[in-house]
Amino acid sequence: MLFFDSAKAATTDLDPVQQMSFWDRIQPPVDISANGHKIMDLFNYTTFMVIFFFILVCIGIFGFSYFYSHKRNKKPYYTYGNKKSHKNVGLAFGMAVFILIDCAITIQSNNDLVNTFFNFPKGEEVVRIQVMAQQWLWNIRYPGADNVFNTDDDVVTINDLRLPIDKKVVVQMTSKDVIHSFYLPNVRQKRDAMPGRLSRIWFELKKTGEFDIACAEMCGTHHYIMKGKMIVYTQDEYDSWVKQANQVALSANDTEDPDLYWGWKWEE
Amino acid sequence: MENQKAKNIQTIQSSITMTVLLVSFSMLFGTLFMGYMVYRVRATAWPPMGMNDLSLFYPSVSTVVIALSSIAFYFFEQQINLKKFSPARLYLLSSLFLGLGFCLSQVMVWKDLALRGITQGSGIFGSMIYGFTWIHIAHVAVGVTLLVWLVIKFKNVSVLNHQDSLKAKNVGMFWHFLGLVWLLMYLILFVF
């Protein structure tokens, strides 16, 4: 990465995007979730390991190419690499990779997975959302005042997800037509929304603001415009928005319209 | 002596090839059976609604016919090894006609299903019955063609040549394999 620092954009334009260094540019979008750092920590650990072992490979390629070129080394060392010492060095590298990479990463990732990412929160405190993906938008459903899905008072929006800060959020999703993927870059997670199946994702937000929801799975010609927005509110703002949205929903929902009832019974 | 060695090697070569080929075909049909397992495990009720009045009659006829055809082919191989060519021809012909009979009985299976209102579009169960049997019958068609080819090859044979006996053996392996696949399909699609 160091060798790219020289590529720093040296423009005089005042636009902050244009003045970013290479290092800033490749940073992932800001992490707004409570657990996203676990993914990033593991990423960084893996990166250190990758750089370490790749440097070893490079030392091998470039170093040996330099020292053992035909010009410098006329007489090659005749060996099949089956001496005890050769095998031991190979074994040492194998063990190093096994312990430093395989074991460390697998154990850490397994723990994160079981304890955090697949450990879905339950109970009344959890904010529940249903998402129905379709070409090329996100249908979003809140349970409304009765906290039951697929009833007359559900708040239904398109591409507009509003969530409170510091609350655990569980999203259940499916798709109407083709496979989509509910991708929250700022939460560092994505989950496929598949027709005929329910999948779910949970996260907890730590920053207010407006963020992107993207579709990460190829879903047709206009895959690239399948963008939703996620607005994170403080608890007070969220409560007042929910109250207002419930009232609007009660008066505006057309209960005759079968298309309104695309929701399903919440599955814990 | 040299001749005998060459024959042995040809036998080995053809059996390696045939084994690999049959592994490939097993993977093809194995994938279909894996698909069946996935659907079956995920289904809430099996067979799905409205699918339980399948008639076992025509599928069972198919099973019997293809089994007889396989047996006839087995006797054909026995007879050519004993160098008795006229009974061998008879067995081969009956194996061929039983194979054609199997094709006919498959058509009857489809007709019967259609009469009961089951088409390839009626749910996953209908799709599987039709899809799997289509793929199978396409292979049976290849098998029948190979049998016809054998019939022509053995029309005037009076001395058994090593090449021909290998050909008969390989076609036999393929034909028995198709019978086995049908038996599995019969069991999972129609019986259970």
Place this chain on the structure above:
Amino acid sequence: MAFYEQHIHEAPKTFLKKYVFSFDHKVIGKQFLWYGIFFLGIGGIMALMIRWALAFPGVAFPVFGNFLFPETGGVIPPDTYSMLFTLHGTIMIFYAITPILIGCFGNFCIPLMIGARDMAFPSANMLSFWIAVLSGAVLLASLFTPLGGAAGGWTSYPTLSTLIGSPGVGQTLWTLAIFILGVSSTMGAINYITTVITLRAPGMGYFDMPLTVWGLWLTAILNAIFLPVLGAGCLLLIFDRVFGTHFFLAGAAATSGNGDPILFQHVFWIFGHPEVYILILPAWGIVSDLLSFFSRKPAFGAKATALSMTSITILSTLVYGHHMFTTSMSPLLTQSFMTLTMTISIPSTVFFFNWLGTIWRGSIRFDSPMLFSLGVVFVFGLGGLTGLYLGTVTTDLYLHDTYFVVGHFHYTMAASVLLGGFAGIYFWMPKMFGVMMNEAIAKVHFWITMLGLNGVFMGMLFVGYGGMHRRLYNPFWYDFLQKLIPINTFITWSAILMGFGQFFFLYNFIHALLKGKKAEDNPWNVGTLEWTIPSPAPNYNFKDIPVVKCGPHELGNPALPEGRDFQYQTEELVKA
């Protein structure tokens, strides 16, 4: 050991028999080479069009944009863009790499390197090529159907690839083409397997085979086992599209569907993960051999290399689930797939250790095949190591379907295989066509390619880490991707550089064919069997079937008489 001597075929007389419907494995290999290079060109132009759309959205594609897309004034429209990346993937994997690495080198090298006069079944071999041609024709025809070619990604996940997502006949033809190609490759694979088992020269044990043959043989085994799986998936998809079955239909848009689109993903990746090893194994084999030949010392731990290739082959069949971490598989499955995936790093370490051990204390000649081989070690190092992020479930939750994945698999499947293929072409050119390629141009070609491809794929890793997801017609639709514009532009310029570099190869190749320097019988001074015969190889290969007496990598033996540093496999091993 099963061995028999094939008869010497008479040289074909007519043009048609000699160059078109030839039974000769060498001619079929060359046919596959032309076929692969043709499709490599098409796939490469498609790649440049994709890159152009990503870096300069809304700008007309230069040179022939106006000719291809007159209605938009030369700008690539979004539906064409999806078609482009779908066919770029399909063509590169199935119609460029497979023919060159497996079709060409498999056909050309296997009989020559094991001392056989031809493949076990020459006619099946010919049929395999012509079926591949048919498949290519079907694929190209799909581009001219009313709604255009397939546009569901090279993975063609249903339900996007069913009538719900792509109503055009192009997708049906695509599926059919893949199925036909599967038939062709399976035939080829069965032929290779039988040839290697039964036609090895007397005295040649499995570990006396060059590692190239090992790689190609393992590839053939994987092909024979797993291509039918894809074939079954393709057939079911065709049934869904043409005959109205419901295997993969589900969801509200499929009116009566209760099928399972995820089943296709399982089937696809049961085949698809071995497929990436199918593509890379021949390149590994070639590189393992070439590193030894040009370091003038025996391959370091050749047996271990062959065995770790075998264990990777076996492991590759068990890890396919890591392509599906985001589909909410059961946690147990997810964890087991992750653990199995991680174990692949151990045989890979053995590989790298042996490769580096081979050049350690060698006497390295930097001829172009060697440069390309060292390039493979470099890029495959990067590609393999970046795979760690994607085999880990939690980091994959973020990186799945981003450009990080694209960068990773291009490093392993595109960069390594392409460089390995070039190494092979430069190395066997004398034996194939009896001419030498120009070393200086080859070196320029190497450095430009290396520079270009690292710019492209390293850049992809970075934008992927920045969060940019795949298959976006216009990535700048999203605010968080705005800052990546300059990097995307840089990637595109690198891609153009890399594409430009291939003209050096084309020039060199055609120039060598037309008026290249006549090659000696053994220009690289190596001892494997194909170098014991004249260049180019005569149609019967070996006048007398050779008897093998030592391994393929006997170089630099100090006991050899003065003035020689290698011995042929037909010679008794010289002992000190």
